[in-house]
Amino acid sequence: MNRRPAALRRFFCEVDTMPKRPDLKKVLVIGSGPIIIGQAAEFDYAGTQACRALRQEGLEVVLVNSNPATIMTDPEIADRIYLEPLTVDFLTRILERERPQGLLATLGGQTGLNLAVELAERGVLERLGVELLGTKLSSIQKAEDRQLFKKTMEEIGMRVAPSGIATDLEQALALAAEIGYPVIVRPAFTLGGTGGGLAGNSAELERVATLGLKASPIGQILVEKSLAGWKEIEYEVVRDGADNCIAVCNMENLDPIGVHTGDSIVIAPSQTMSDRDYQRLRAASLRIIRALEVEGGCNVQFALNPQGDDFYVIEVNPRVSRSSALASKATGYPIAQVAARIAVGLRLDEIRNPITAKTTAAHEPALDYVVVKIPRWPFDKFPRADRSLGTQMKATGEVMAIDRTFEGALQKAIRSLELGTYGLAWKEAAGWTAEELEQLLAVPNDRRLWAVAEAFRRGQEVDRVYQLTGIDRYFLQKIRHLVGLEREIVAIAAARRAKEGLGAGEGQNPSAEGKNQSFGGSKPSSEGANLSPESRNTSSAAAEPLLPRDFLWELKRKGFSDRYLAALLEVQEDTVRAWREQYGLLPTYKMVDTCAAEFEAVTPYFYSCYELEDEAAVAFEVTSLKPASGSQGATELKTLAPSTSRELKKEVDGGVQADREPTGRAPRAEQRFELTGPILVLGSGPIRIGQGIEFDYCSVQALQALREEGLRSIIINNNPETVSTDFDTGDRLYFEPLTLEDVLNVAEKERVAGVLVQFGGQTALNLAEPLAKRGLTLLGTSLEGIDLAEDRQRFDCLLAELGIPRPAGGTATTLEGAKEVARAIGYPVMVRPSYVLGGRGMEIVYSEEDLVRYIQTAVEVTPEKPVLIDRYVLGREVEVDAVADGQEVLIAGIMEHVERAGIHSGDSLSLYPPRGLSHPVKGTIIDYTRRLARGLGIRGLLNIQFVLEGERVFVLEANPRASRTVPFLSKATGLPIVRLATRVMLGKTLREMGYSGGLWPQPEHVAVKAPVFSFAKLRLVDPYLGPEMKSTGEVMGLGQDYQEALYKAITAANLKWPEPGRVIVSLGERDKKEALPLLRDLTALGFTFLATEKTATFLESAGLPVTAFQKEDTSWLGYLRRGEVVMCINTPTAGQDPSRFGFQLRRTSAEFGVPFFTSLDTLRVVVEVLKEKSHLAWDTRPLGEGITIHIA
């Protein structure tokens, strides 16, 4: 036994009783606002941890964040929450109202940091006596101001890459000439490298520097020597006020310098650095954080010479960042929580390490596993976007994977991406020409990893690939090894088949099907669709495994998924699983404990690997935070057949019934599932367009509801940025891919009583069917109900049965057929391929000519892949979120979209309560919702989208799961929607919980949800609004009336309210008439117009002041660049063509941050607010003031 000498005991007691700063009573925390590229869910995780930590320290916490889809804005996280725009004006008012002693801004990303700087510079902090906590202003400036930073670094003997500061283009060009091309441009005070880029010559520099100067709020850029090809290494360091420093984690980017770290594949810890390298950079990081006097977390990026000892400091972020979120999840060390405690005066050795509960935060984690992070780019949504990667970040999210081998972690991360590939095969790769392949290797891009594999598949040498990519040979060798194993797999299987006289594909399975499983990128929901339990049994019983046990084990250790192996071997995925079961090859689970097993840990945080010892079982006893009372027979797995929840409820209630009589007590709700085991919640994976932080919010809420019900909860997720992957959110966290194999492994291991699939977005819902087919119990809406809603044809039948109208429509499998259907319905029509979800490939077609073009260019039409054609109802869109328990249907609220149908609901401004709905229409909506909920057998959540044509209500679609609007509506109404739904799914009725059916009473105030876009970062994406979703995040505005709420929402969405000035107008023919009154209003407000010829003629004839210009004449570009245009109005005619005027106008506006409107509906509310703005007496109120928040 280790002896803890008595003499030292006193010293250890002091750890618990050290006082924090007694002068601090109340602290204001700034969140990071909406999700945009470069600033995603990591700040929800950071902010939530921080607020909780501060409250634990006994402080009163006031939070400001405009993003409703965050856990940090939930009522229990802070004492008072302001869902208000993150601007200096609003913050000033809140500070005046709240008068906190401290302001914590270093956990709100670049947004928080910039606001803190501005508040300080404007003297607000001083005037109100507010202290900036954590890192001091001077330190922030030292790190953020390029010149000051360089000077500071040089003072402590650190080298920064040769560079200079430029404030105009001439200076930049002169500097570059001096430094030598290629150079990198980095704008000062921006996040995610906005406006930065690489320039190989003066022409490129001209473009990049202009954008950079514009992007920087202080008009300053750094022109820096490019260190392309050097290794990029990051350190996460933490420092306290007493100058104690530790390095939490280091990370090695697979991609060498030149690719933004947010767009790089990252490995933790570093793999190719010797201890001398490691310690040299560690020491440098500590020296830097000390020189900058950061108090809290800090990220330092280095360029390390791959051929020598020298290195350069690239960048320092004096705050928690995306990298620190990754480092936290990679090590288990809660950086944000520790940073928050440091900010209020605690020292590292006074903060307890929650992982071991014995050691302190003054401890550097030791990992005994490998972590791989891969960014998730939005190019599946925007195939036409510029897919090259550089210094400007383009990824919307990321996935992380943990394993004991690099190969295992890499392959897990790949399948977590949900890109339709389950390994190193990319479906188009075989078709790449040699030149294309070389390009894909040489120019960093989202597919480079797969291009590397393809190069090896084609026999390229490691050295050649190294020359092209600059990726360290260590990693290249690993990838080549995996490609080599693929060949071996096929060869060994062929030999076994030959020996046993079997043909390929096990006879009954056509080979093409096997291929499709992984290479074909078929949609995930078809996963295992054709596998009935019978076929599974026959295949496992009949066929001798094609791979020997030891080889299969080795493959599993290297991360090969069953599905990928199945595709290689042309068998079914279940067959491979059956082999594994036959061999007894099941994954083991290891704990993430920060200390490589040196100390006993209490974290319920696990990852899978194929090793000897499984710790999850052991940990169960250690960590059962909530031992289920009376958990007799807890291990018995109830093998309920895939059943409706009604059957399940019966089953469960039966158990309780039997229990009740002897004890004579009424059954407590939390007893219901004790007999069968924990509940599994499926997370939503990486943040992408269309599936954002909302679903993490829902997953976390569900976990909290389970905890409140006294049930053990398990969460599976792979997104390191989120609250759901904080190890204390559920009872157990499995950091795993969300694929059938990985989820099934956990579910079977944990013997879960049921699975909640409604909260993790489409990712979770897609797993409902394969999981249910393998005997898992879906809680809530049955598989049948889900299928009814998801299958277009079955849904249409149901609507007909229920007597609910939908817009007329049809299906076509040929061009001629499509024409016929469209003619019968009448133009305009909405067309879309049948096999994709989320509005991808959807278009509104106004004429037969357009239809032909669409069918011929945009989609493939075959009998297997029909095209759906619906009447385009040009009306208002409305949506509802409801909770149904099988009897009652509680409609949380009706939301009205500002933009009419045809613009994706996720991209629309949303009003709650709706302002233009008549009583009868509301009644119809309530009635339809009720009917649909019952018709689908909903138990849990239901989201329905409607379109109105006059007083007629049509149903567009129904989603039997949590929707994007659930968090918004929860906050607008105060109704805990997810928690209610979770309890319903556990078998409670709404009535039992004190709720009844119908529409939840509407509050006095108004809430507006506004979308937020990241267009400036995605080159070649057309920023017009259409049926395909393009926004990356959302904000909420709360007001006494619509104008106030709209004003706040639009302000929070970072729209610069245009001051009277010049407006570029270019309108489609069919929009002109409708635009006229709006333009008249703008004229009255003092705006003047600059218009394309036809539009100008029209405006002139209407008597509006206008200057005409030719589309070909590019002088308008100059106006935009020089900031001489305050707003653009452009309704697109034929979007997406980069050579057209409209596209260029929209792109240029986006890149230069000029407000632009492509929908007259949006413009209408903006004009409405502009008219009112000067009289608007907006106020700030914390959430809950004026409305009642119900916590059931």
Next chain:
Amino acid sequence: MPGYLALEDGSIFTGRLFGADREAEGEVVFTTGMTGYQEVLTDPSYCGQIVVMTYPLIGNYGVNDQDLESFFSGVRGFVVREKSDAPSHWRMTRTLEEYLYERGLPGLEGIDTRALTRRLRQKGTLQGLLTSRLERALAFCQGVASRVELAGTLGPDEILGSKIGIVPAEGAQAPVESLAAGGGRVAVGTAILGRPAWPWLRAGERLAENHFDSLVGPGQLLAAGPDPGGLHQGGKDRSRQARVGELVAEVTTPTPYKIFGQGPEIVAVDFGIKGSILRALVERDCSVTVVPAWTPLEEILDLEPDGVLLSNGPGDPKDVLNGIEVARGLVEKQVPLFGICLGHQILALALGGDTYKLKYGHRGVNHPVKDLASQRVYITTQNHGYAVDPQSLPAGEVSLTHVNLNDGTVEGFAHRHRPVFSVQFHPEGSPGPTETGYLFDRFLELVRNEGKR
């Protein structure tokens, strides 16, 4: 080739053997550093031990000619989850496997090192046998335990051709015979790292300073230890072993040698000194004479040192009788004294204190230590299996200066009245952080203030 790690608790971990096919017996210990395996392999403090790396991927950057701590460390065996077959680093000259082969060291890969580590943590350090012959592994376990547990990461085809699992000792005979044919290869153990003209100078061979510079500038100082030609000759001497213990006798320099510098004269008593300690002194301009562990006090005093460093080393401090004697004498003579690791424990014993064996020791590069004077926390490198009992130290003479934040063990003390202090951790890092390098400065300050000159 299959390989086995048999533990005294009766378990056998199976994996693949790499490096030299040689049997190794020793104390099985784990170290948690994620980098620095080369330094670990050359650190004489690991003498007599089979080292388990908890980080799973080892050998990624190969082995180079610079990051050596000694030429002979006495490490018995090396256990990893995965050795790298395709390492990559610009300084690398050989792979880990090649290095082990050259050193004549057996390595074992492919085992669940986390499971092994957890076992060591729960049961404490265990004796183990690393072998390529299953019957030897079984015999080892039979010698120490009644039940043999076979836990393998190799498939059964490769090991027994039968089911894997718990093999009762009495039933273990059959497969052994079938396997016996495979084993028995003679190990290759010749160290080829050494070069004939290694630039270490023997004591007394005073050369012109310019000559010295051309031979050993601080930057060229590679590793501790004598000319590898005379590898542990002295260690075989029974009477010497009796005075310093077997392990220290094995790794200490058999003859004194000297590194010239412009600054103070430091004598380093070599209990298994790491090159980085010498490097730290040389970088601070010291003239260092390294003497064998059995060097008597008088001979050390004859060298007229300005200060003496008691080095790190392997094993139980109580075995190092000569070291304790020397330390006691030096304290009495008021010679400035700095103890590191084993040297720290020896100093504690010399001052009348006591040491005890830790359950599984501290081995890693991430141990937080608090300097009680400055209240600052430092992350330190540690490698020790024994610790000083704080209550045993004479309170009036000695005060604690450093404490381990993880478990409260003694990390450093200083004499109240003499120029004497010591630390349990490694201020030279290597592997690990060097942020406590200030202690060398403190030592030299002491030397300047209290030394003879």
